[in-house]
Amino acid sequence: MDRPADPQMRLIRARLPSSIDALAVETGEVPQPGPGEIQIRVRASSLNYHDYVVAAGRLRVPDGIILLSDGAGEVTAVGDGVSDVALGDPMVSRFFPHWDDGPPRREHRRDAPGDKADGFACEWAARPARAFTRAPRGYSAAEAATLTCAGVTAWRALMVDGALAAGETVLIMGSGGVSLFALQFAKAAGATVIATSSSDAKLERLAALGADHLINYRKTERWGDAAKQLTGGAGVDHVVEIGGAATLDQSMTAARVGGHIALVGILAGLAAPVTTALLMTKQLRVQGLAVGSGADHVAMTRFIEDHGIRPVIDSHFPLARLADAFRHMEAGAHFGKICIDI
Numbered sequence: 001m002d003r004p005a006d007p008q009m010r011l012i013r014a015r016l017p018s019s020i021d022a023l024a025v026e027t028g029e030v031p032q033p034g035p036g037e038i039q040i041r042v043r044a045s046s047l048n049y050h051d052y053v054v055a056a057g058r059l060r061v062p063d064g065i066i067l068l069s070d071g072a073g074e075v076t077a078v079g080d081g082v083s084d085v086a087l088g089d090p091m092v093s094r095f096f097p098h099w100d101d102g103p104p105r106r107e108h109r110r111d112a113p114g115d116k117a118d119g120f121a122c123e124w125a126a127r128p129a130r131a132f133t134r135a136p137r138g139y140s141a142a143e144a145a146t147l148t149c150a151g152v153t154a155w156r157a158l159m160v161d162g163a164l165a166a167g168e169t170v171l172i173m174g175s176g177g178v179s180l181f182a183l184q185f186a187k188a189a190g191a192t193v194i195a196t197s198s199s200d201a202k203l204e205r206l207a208a209l210g211a212d213h214l215i216n217y218r219k220t221e222r223w224g225d226a227a228k229q230l231t232g233g234a235g236v237d238h239v240v241e242i243g244g245a246a247t248l249d250q251s252m253t254a255a256r257v258g259g260h261i262a263l264v265g266i267l268a269g270l271a272a273p274v275t276t277a278l279l280m281t282k283q284l285r286v287q288g289l290a291v292g293s294g295a296d297h298v299a300m301t302r303f304i305e306d307h308g309i310r311p312v313i314d315s316h317f318p319l320a321r322l323a324d325a326f327r328h329m330e331a332g333a334h335f336g337k338i339c340i341d342i
Contacts, residue, residue, distance in 0.1 A: 002041045003076060004030040004124055011122035012322055013064045018057040020330075023067075023323040031126035033079035039126045040091055043073040043141030045340040047329050048149045048177070049265065051114055055326055061115055067322070068340065069095055069113045071120025072135055072144035082129045090135040092144040093120060094294055095152065097131035101295035108293075120145075121322060123342055133297050136304045142339040146311040147300070149291055150177030150337065155300040156292035157240050157262035158185055166190030168237040171227050171254050172211075173247070175202045177337045178264055180312045182240045183209055188307040194227050194236060194254075202335055209312070224253030235259055235282075245272035248286075252278045263288045312336030 008027045015022060033039045045068040053059045055067055071093040075085055085091075099108035111131070113119040135144035157178075158164040170186040171194045172179040179195075186193050187210040195211035197203050203214040213230045217223040228235050235256030241248060242265030251261050252275065263286055279286065303309070314334040317325035319342045329338055 006030070009123040010319060012067050012319065013121075014054060014061055014067055016057070016060075016063040018055060018061075020056055020323050020326045023055060023326075025320050028122070030124045033077050033082075033126040035080045036082060036128055036130075037079040037126050038075050038082055038085055038091070038129045038132065039077035039079075039124060040071070040073045040132070041076045042071050042120050042123055042125050042342050044145040044342060045072075045120045046070045046142070046145045046148075046150070046177070047325055047338040047340065049329075050149065051119075052326055052329055054114060055322075059115075065114070066118035067114050067121040068119040069093070069115065070145045070148035071113065071125060072141040072148075073125075073342075074141075076124075077126075079126075079129075085129055085132075090139070090141070090144065091132040092135045093127075093148050094131055094133060094297055095148050095291040096293065097128060099293045100130075101293050104290075104293075121319060121340070121342075123319075130294070133294060133301065136301050139310075142313060142316065142341065143311050145339060146177060146313065146337040147297070147304075151181050151300060151304075151311070152292040152297050153264055153289065154178045154181035154185055154240065155303070156289055156296050157264055157287075158182055158238060159189070159299070159303070160292065160296055161262060161287045161289060162238045162260050164189050164191055164238060168192070169194065169231055171196070171236045171239045171251070173240065173242050173251075175199075175206060175335045176242065177311075178242060179240060180209065180336055183211060184309050185303070186238075188303070188309060191238075194230055196223055196227075205335055222250070222253070224250035227254035231256070238262065240264065245270065245274060248272075249275050249278065252282065252284055252286075255282060255284055257282050259284055261286045264290075313339055315339070316341050318342075 111117040195206040244266040
């Protein structure tokens with residue numbers, strides 16, 4: 001187990017006005033844990049669209065904030081008052097440290113890493129013990145770091161808000177982290193999965209992961225109708241909607257009467273006209289969500305261990321090449337999570 005031999009560590013901050021090209025490794029003091037805190041030797045992070053918009057200067061954050069919401073590593077020091085964590089324990093960060101359980105509330109958004117508070121683009125972190133949970137057994141730090149945002153979001157979308165049941169049908173969009181976790185969770189729960197992508201090569205990989213039906217949305221413009229036809233005309237039970245307003249109409253077309261759409265992304269735009277008549281006549285439940293609670297994270301970890309689920313990792317970049325990792329994300333060619341080794 002590493003101990004900080006040097007009082008300085010490497011890190012990357014968002015310096016306003018932030019941009020991908022301006023990202024650079026800096027040095028800062030290794031933080032020490034105070035009462036109720038633990039110190040983590042951060043081993044890995046993973047990229048999310050949220051991290052990208054922060055780094056690109058599209059979302060205003062405090063000047064000098066340490067980037068990246070996801071972090072995983074092992075405990076290297078324990079502050080006073082912490083009794084349920086031991087040195088060497090493998091830990092992974094929580095996106096909302098103040099949201100333990102129950103429905104979301106405004107106050108839960110405090111101290112979100114890489115947004116409202118320092119993230120994990122650093123070698124060492126000292127945060128409240130409640131800001132972490134244990135990593136799944138047998139996971140590497142890079143694998144654990146994929147769970148904080150993408151894994152918990154997919155879990156909440158299907159298993160919490162959607163109450164997914166065996167025999168139901170799930171529509172996923174693309175091959176990013178949330179979509180691939182949703183595919184794996186749905187298949188483990190006994191659901192049928194319809195997957196969409198603009199790439200036939202990616203569709204083949206989605207099939208290899210268990211997708212039952214495939215739709216190339218570039219070749220099939222009305223992919224919502226195509227998905228509905230795959231269910232015998234009834235429509236899908238759940239849609240994990242990552243595109244946003246510009247794709248929502250097709251998702252509503254695909255859904256069954258009384259179906260559930262988990263609106264988790266804004267990739268295709270922040271605002272666009274929505275066919276409210278379709279929403280009303282099909283009596284759809286469109287649920288916007290942002291990640292989930294600590295209880296969601298723990299329940300997901302238990303499910304992952306029970307079913308032997310492993311995250312799909314596209315590539316690894318060292319911390320010093322964080323800008324290159326974001327450019328790789330920007331190109332849209334990745335399949336699964338982009339991890340940062342620290």
